[in-house]
Amino acid sequence: MGKSNVYMKRWLSDKRRLADLLNGSLYQGEQVFTAENMAVEDGEQGLVLKKADGKEITVQRYRDIMMRMDDGTRIVVLACENQGEIHYAMPVREMLYDALSYADQINELRKSHREKKDMKVPAEFLSGMKRTDFLSPVLNIVFYYGEEGWDGSTDLHGLLGLDRKEYKLLTKYVPNYRINLIDPKKLENLECFQTDLQMIFGMLKCRKNKEELKRYVQNNRAYFVQVDQDSYNAVCAMLGSTQHLKTVKTEEGGNVNMCKALEDLYQDGVEEGIEKGLEEGLEKGIKVLVQDYIEEGYSKEIIMDKLIRGFSLNREESSRYYERF
Numbered sequence: 001m002g003k004s005n006v007y008m009k010r011w012l013s014d015k016r017r018l019a020d021l022l023n024g025s026l027y028q029g030e031q032v033f034t035a036e037n038m039a040v041e042d043g044e045q046g047l048v049l050k051k052a053d054g055k056e057i058t059v060q061r062y063r064d065i066m067m068r069m070d071d072g073t074r075i076v077v078l079a080c081e082n083q084g085e086i087h088y089a090m091p092v093r094e095m096l097y098d099a100l101s102y103a104d105q106i107n108e109l110r111k112s113h114r115e116k117k118d119m120k121v122p123a124e125f126l127s128g129m130k131r132t133d134f135l136s137p138v139l140n141i142v143f144y145y146g147e148e149g150w151d152g153s154t155d156l157h158g159l160l161g162l163d164r165k166e167y168k169l170l171t172k173y174v175p176n177y178r179i180n181l182i183d184p185k186k187l188e189n190l191e192c193f194q195t196d197l198q199m200i201f202g203m204l205k206c207r208k209n210k211e212e213l214k215r216y217v218q219n220n221r222a223y224f225v226q227v228d229q230d231s232y233n234a235v236c237a238m239l240g241s242t243q244h245l246k247t248v249k250t251e252e253g254g255n256v257n258m259c260k261a262l263e264d265l266y267q268d269g270v271e272e273g274i275e276k277g278l279e280e281g282l283e284k285g286i287k288v289l290v291q292d293y294i295e296e297g298y299s300k301e302i303i304m305d306k307l308i309r310g311f312s313l314n315r316e317e318s319s320r321y322y323e324r325f
Contacts, residue, residue: 004237008082009064011234012143013040018067018080020195022141025182029192033069041066063097080141084237088152090142091159095177098138105135144183145238147207154181184238196231199223200238207239217259226255283321286311290325 012018015035022033065080087093110128113119124130144150153159155178162171184201193201199220206213217224227235235258286307293303300322307318 004084005064005082007230007233007237008084008143008145011230012080012082013065014230015067017195017197018065020193020197021080021143021182022139024190024193024197025187026180028189029194037069038067039069041068080143083142083144084146086144086146086148086150086152089159090181091153091156091177091179094140094142094179095156098140101138102135109133140180142179142181144181145204149185150181150183154179196223196227200231200235203235204238221259224258227258228255232256232258286321287325290322 012021015038019033019035019038023029023031026032063080064082081094081097083090106128113124113128113130119125119130155176157163157171157174157176160170160174161167162174184197184204185207187201190198190202202220203213203216206216289306289310290303293306298306304315304318304322307313307321308315311318313321
C-alpha cells in the first residue's frame with residue numbers, strides 16, 4: 001500500500017467523516033448513517049473453495065476500510081475502497097469483494113445453525129441457511145481522488161460492452177453490477193456535507209490553478225490555519241503530482257497552518273521560475289557558442305574545452321551539449 005493510500009485510509013477511517021461522506025454524496029445530506037452506530041470491521045476477507053478433485057483454492061482480498069453499522073434491526077456493512085488511479089476492472093474487483101463478504105456471512109450462518117443443531121430439511125443442510133435467514137447488505141464505495149476524470153466503466157455491463165447493438169438482447173439476462181463511485185471534484189452541492197469534507201472538497205476543485213487554490217484557502221482561513229495532521233496528509237495525497245505541499249512544522253495541538261504551507265509553495269514556484277529562466281538562458285548561450293565555432297571549423301575537442309572553461313561544465317556535460325546543438 002502506497003503512502004497516499006495510507007493517508008487516505010487513515011483520514012476516511014474517522015467515523016464522522018465516513019458517515020458524512022456517505023450521507024452527503026449518496027443521500028444529499030440526509031442523515032442515514034451516524035458515527036455513533038459505526039464499528040470498525042476487519043478488512044480482510046477470504047474464501048476457501050474445493051474443486052472436484054478435492055484440491056482447495058483460496059481467495060483472499062483486503063478492503064481499505066470496512067465498518068459495521070447497527071440500525072436497530074439490520075446490520076449494514078460499509079466498505080470504502082480508496083483509489084488514486086483509474087482502475088478499469090473496478091466493477092469486477094468490487095463484485096468479487098462483495099461476493100466474499102456475502103460468502104463469509106453464509107459461512108457464519110452455517111456455523112451458527114450447526115451449533116444450534118436446528119437445520120431440519122435437506123435444503124437447509126445444502127445451503128447452510130434457513131429460508132427465513134437474511135444476509136446483511138453490503139454497500140461498496142469507491143472514493144476516487146485521482147487528478148484525471150474517471151473514464152472507466154462503473155458497471156459490469158459497461159465492461160462487457162452490452163450497450164452494443166448486437167448484445168442488446170443479453171442485457172435482460174446477464175446480471176449487472178454497479179459500483180458507487182465518488183469523485184470529490186465532481187460533487188456540486190457541498191453544503192450536503194457537515195464535516196471538514198466540505199472545505200477539503202471545495203479545495204480540490206481549485207487543484208489545477210495555484211492562484212485560485214491560494215485564494216480559496218485564504219477565503220476560508222479560519223479553517224485552514226489549523227488543519228489536523230490527518231487532513232493535511234490527505235490533502236497532500238489528493239493534490240498529488242499537480243501540487244506538492246511542503247512538510248511544515250506542526251503547531252501546538254498537532255495542527256498544520258495550510259495557509260503558510262501554500263505561501264511556501266507559491267514562493268517555491270517563483271524561485272523555480274527564476275531558476276528555469278536562468279537555465280534557458282544558459283542553454284541559449286551554449287547553443288550560440290557551439291553553432292558559431294562549428295561554422296568556423298573548430299574541432300569537437302576544442303569546442304568542448306571552450307564549453308568547459310566558459311560555462312563551468314564537466315567533460316560529459318560539454319559533450320552532451322555539443323551533440324545536442
